[in-house]
Amino acid sequence: MRAVRSDPEAAWPPPISPDETDEERDTRLEQEREAKRVSDAIDLALNAERESKKKSVHGAKILLLGQAESGKSTILKNMQLHFSPTAFHAEAxxxxxxxxxxxxxxxxxxxxxxxxxxxxxxxxxxxxxxxxxxxxxxxxxxxxxxxxxxxxxxxxxxxxxxxxxxxxxxxxxxxxxxxxxxxxxxxxxxxxxxxxxxxxxxxxxxxxxxxxxxxxxxxxxxxxxxxxxxxxxxxxxxxxxxxxxxxxxxxxxxxxxxxxxxxxxxxxxxxxxxARVSTIGPEEHRIPMESSLENGNGKDWIVYDVGGDRSQRAAWAQFFDTVTVIIFLAPVSAFNQALAEDETVNRLADSMKLWRMICTNKLLASVDLILLLNKIDILDAQLKAGVQFSKYVTSYRDKPNETEAVSKYLLDMFTALHKQHSPSKKRKMHPHLTCAIDTKATAVVITHIQELILIKTLSQTNIL
Structure with a gap:
């Protein structure tokens, strides 16, 4: 439960000064009216959104996981652009x-x-x-x-x-x-x-x-x-x-x-x-399929974008038992960065720790895992600028400081973790090297995800 702040300056409406002038009173009343207008508008918008969700029929449930600033929101926007381009452009x-x-x-x-x-x-x-x-x-x-x-x-x-x-x-x-x-x-x-x-x-x-x-x-x-x-x-x-x-x-x-x-x-x-807006806490997004060719059953996709900050990771587990696929994003360009929450922790090491946790979880034994080694474009720029990968990942030793070699090394490391810690030998891992702001390349990845979901849906209905 969120603690209630005791700071009197944070109270709303603010306390009325005994020496309040007529001008100050008019200003205060106008501020209160504006605050109520904003509050009412938010309530109306949320109610409309809830009613829309009640009327829609959902299909696949997708969980986006990864540390903060791994690119989850950008992948989500790519999905919206891919499947609902008319709505996406209307909201621009x-x-x-x-x-x-x-x-x-x-x-x-x-x-x-x-x-x-x-x-x-x-x-x-x-x-x-x-x-x-x-x-x-x-x-x-x-x-x-x-x-x-x-x-x-x-x-x-x-x-x-x-x-x-x-x-x-x-x-x-x-x-x-x-x-x-x-x-x-x-x-x-x-x-x-x-x-x-x-x-x-x-x-x-x-x-x-x-x-x-x-x-x-x-x-x-x-x-x-x-x-x-x-x-x-x-x-x-x-x-x-x-x-x-x-x-x-x-x-x-x-x-x-x-x-x-x-x-x-x-x-x-x-x-x-x-564009960047950080959301605190899990957020549910429904993506309607504007074209009947995109989704044969015409159902919306539900995508859960959960916070990647350390303080928000405890909320991940509540989605594990109903999810169709998990898309895990690991920002490979973060090999030389520390977590904002803990400057003693390397971000790449943290991503690998999170990946191992996901792979180990028995609730996810039958859930397809899609691994996106993201921000490959930034990694390429860093290596070309002379940043030495082996300085931060000492196990890399004297291998070439080139994008292809480094990305293969990282892919091998994540693949090995999945193989070692997966509770089911049948579960597949689907890896991709991605640049989330590259719409054409990301569209190929999204199409692959769509095919995986379709195959899984058909398998569950005994058609395959």
Whole structure:
């Protein structure tokens, strides 16, 4: 059970000041009315979603597993694009505030890193001598702080301040805790229905409120300065010194600023795949088959996207007894990274530990396992940049520091774990090397998954 916060500033509605003026009273009442409008809109969106689920008939149940930032949400969006392209494109506009928030967060992260108040485990930022250009950019881009707060409130329903959110580690906070090695990301609780809320606002004609338009105007006005900030040699040198690789992080749009800040911008499928919203807790998604050729029985797929953070893994087991297949994602590019929750644990080692746990579980003895060694494109870039795989995986020794050799080594390791720990010798493992943002290559993988599910369904009905 979630603890109730005792902080009086967190109470809603806030306590009425005995010295409240008429103007303050009007402001308070308007804030309360707006909060109720948002709450009612969320309730309506969730009720509509529940009614839709009641009417649909489900087919396969798919469980997406893997540590945080392994690419589960991107694979899910690929499935939605593959099987429900009309609905996917219709919802593209709903992702615009998320993409803008991803961009603004990255820019604010850099600004925060350059600030003398920046703190963390890394060396003081004051060591960097800021030239006049960078100082001007810090000043001119200051309005992005308020844009970030506004967009976060729009998506998550939280009105908390950005400074407090950077300092907090609570999962009740819609901001992930400040990590000096990466830009923070937006996080919403499972069942929050943020897309349903935005869809409701669009259908009710409230999708472009004055605040929304103001945010877009500010982002558009700041576009040139964001580009200048990102391309500044001193800024790039600072990021290298701190070993911060924003390009490799989900929700990276700093090289698309000119395009995505235009006032008539509409997200492309590729933009939606790259957009990042972290969900806290298990999330159920129903994927309707728009074409009868996609699914012979015309039933929806149910996909469970469960949190990969350590604190959320205990919730995985509740899905094991009803699942048709498990798709396990292991980000192979994470061989030189540590878990955000525990910097003493290597992410690749953690993925292998999770894989062994899945393979060993007797409840899953008859469940097909699909292994996606994901982010192969980032691995390739790392190795070509000179990062030595054997430095972090010592058992690799003196083998070639090349993508093909490294990926084969990793595939052999995961295959061996499945063979050694599987309770059933009959169960098959279906491995793939993937880049989840490559829609064409991922479509081939999804088609293979679809074929596996069809064969399993026919086998269970004694047709095969």
């Amino acid at each position: 506009e709903l992702w615009r505030p998320v993409i803008h928030l991803n961009l603004v967060r990255s820019a604010n992260f850099i600004l925060n890193l350059l600030s003398p108040r920046s703190s963390g485990t890394t060396s003081p930022t004051s060591n960097l001598l800021l030239d006049d250009t960078v100082r001007r950019l810090i000043f001119s881009l200051a309005p992005l702080k308020s844009v970030e707060t506004s967009l976060t409130k729009r998506i998550s329903g939280s009105a908390g301040t950005i400074d407090n959110q950077y300092k907090s580690n609570s999962i009740d906070n819609p901001y992930a805790h400040y990590n000096p090695a990466k830009a923070p990301e937006i996080a919403v609780r499972s069942g929050a229905g943020w897309k349903g809320l935005l869809k409701f606002r669009r259908q009710s004609g409230a999708v472009s409120s004055p605040e929304d338009m103001q945010n877009r105007r500010i982002i558009n006005a700041c576009a040139d300065d964001i580009v200048t900030l990102w391309r500044n040699p001193d800024v790039q040198e600072k990021l290298r010194q701190e070993e911060i690789y924003l390009k490799d992080q989900p929700g990276f749009f700093l090289e698309d600023v000119e395009r995505i800040t235009k006032e008539d911008y509409l997200p492309t499928p590729d933009d939606v795949l790259r």
